[in-house]
Amino acid sequence: MEWLIFGFLSTWVVLSVMGVLFLKNPIHALLSFVSLILAVAGMFLHLRAELLAGLQLIIYAVAIVVFYVLVITTIPWEKVKRFEGFYKREFFVGFPVLLLSLALFAYAIIKGNFARVGLEAKDNVKEVGKSLFTTYLFPLEVASVILLTAMIGAILLGRKEE
Amino acid sequence: MTIEKAYMLISVFLFLSGLLGVIIRKNLITLLISTELMLNGVNLALVSADRLVGGVEGQVFALFILAVAASEVAVGLGLIVALFRLKGYEGSSEITHLRD
Numbered sequence: 128m129e130w131l132i133f134g135f136l137s138t139w140v141v142l143s144v145m146g147v148l149f150l151k152n153p154i155h156a157l158l159s160f161v162s163l164i165l166a167v168a169g170m171f172l173h174l175r176a177e178l179l180a181g182l183q184l185i186i187y188a189v190a191i192v193v194f195y196v197l198v199i200t201t202i203p204w205e206k207v208k209r210f211e212g213f214y215k216r217e218f219f220v221g222f223p224v225l226l227l228s229l230a231l232f233a234y235a236i237i238k239g240n241f242a243r244v245g246l247e248a249k250d251n252v253k254e255v256g257k258s259l260f261t262t263y264l265f266p267l268e269v270a271s272v273i274l275l276t277a278m279i280g281a282i283l284l285g286r287k288e289e
Numbered sequence: 290m291t292i293e294k295a296y297m298l299i300s301v302f303l304f305l306s307g308l309l310g311v312i313i314r315k316n317l318i319t320l321l322i323s324t325e326l327m328l329n330g331v332n333l334a335l336v337s338a339d340r341l342v343g344g345v346e347g348q349v350f351a352l353f354i355l356a357v358a359a360s361e362v363a364v365g366l367g368l369i370v371a372l373f374r375l376k377g378y379e380g381s382s383e384i385t386h387l388r389d
Contacts, residue, residue, distance in 0.1 A: 129292050130292070133292055133295055133296070137295075137299050140299060140302075140303065141302070144302075144303065144306045144326065147306075147310060147319075147322055147323065147326060148306060148309065148310050148313070148314075148323070153316055153318050153319050156319045156322055157318075157322060160322050160325065160326075163326070163329070164329070167303075167329050167332070167333060170296060170299070170333060170336075171333075171336055173296075174293070174296060174336050174337055174339075174340050175340070176336045176339070176340075176348050176351075178348065178352075179332070179336060179348050179351055179352065182352065182355055183332075183355070186355050186358075186359055187325075187329075187355075187358075190359060191325065191358065191359060191362050194362050194363065194366055195318065195321075195322070195362075195366070198318065198366045198369065198370055199318060201370060202318075202370075202373055202379065209379060209380065210315040210316045210317075210379050210380030210381075210382075210383075211315060211316055212315055213313040213314050213315060214312075214313050214314075214315060214382075217312050217313045218309075218312075218313045221309055221312045221313060222309065225305045225306075225308060225309050228305060229301060229302060229305050232298075232301040232305075233298055233301070236294055236297050236298055236301070237290060237294065237298075241338070241341040241342060242342065243341075243342060243343050251345070251348075254345045255345045255348050255349060255352075258345050258346065258349055259349055259352070263349050266353060267353075270353050270356040270357075273356065273357065273360055274356055274359065274360050276360070277359070277360030277361070277363045277364050278360075278363065280363070280364050280367065281363040281364055281366075281367040283367075284364070284367030284368055284370070284371045285367045285370055285371065287374075
């Protein structure tokens with residue numbers, strides 16, 4: 128049963144990745160990206176990371192995709208049509224290199240061993256929340272400052288020059 | 290081969306195909322989407338490593354990566370809009386100078 132779910136989700140992911148990489152229209156690429164997000168959220172659920180699956184849906188599938196759609200609507204279509212698709216020559220150079228590195232990574236993962244240090248977390252949301260607000264409290268605050276900086280930067284970049 | 294290792298293989302595939310997308314895509318917006326693919330791959334690797342090792346630290350770091358991805362998208366799309374408004378650039382091959 129586990130491998131059935133894995134097969135379904137991984138086929139879904141591979142198809143969506145092909146869509147993101149090779150579809151011509153940016154809107155279609157964005158739609159396959161949404162489908163990829165849903166598949167990855169399913170993978171998180173299967174790996175019993177429920178909090179992260181929910182956050183993936185909320186942050187990626189809502190916030191980030193809406194950003195993209197807003198920006199695509201601000202850019203006129205005839206201009207976008209000039210640059211669509213992908214570079215053929217770069218594909219034929221880059222694809223074998225990345226395939227070779229995928230093979231190397233796969234060898235390392237399949238042959239390698241992982242240490243088990245901790246116990247299995249029972250209640251995922253509770254455990255992550257506890258760890259987030261005790262051990263990783265300072266990085267959490269730094270993340271909020273990063274988001275504020277990004278917001279100010281985006282406002283500065285996006286405002287019209289007088 | 291356990292199921293976590295298989296998920297880790299999928300995450301490596303996601304990361305490398307995001308890298309391929311950054312190399313080959315012409316449009317700037319689809320190039321940013323490929324960056325998101327890479328970030329998703331790293332998230333998946335962290336979560337499956339978490340499951341292998343047993344703990345929650347990887348999920349905490351994946352949460353920080355989500356925050357960084359959101360800010361990266363805001364700044365990156367702001368840059369794309371500013372480039373388009375100032376120069377009319379929309380393809381990755383057009384940006385060959387950092388300034389005039």
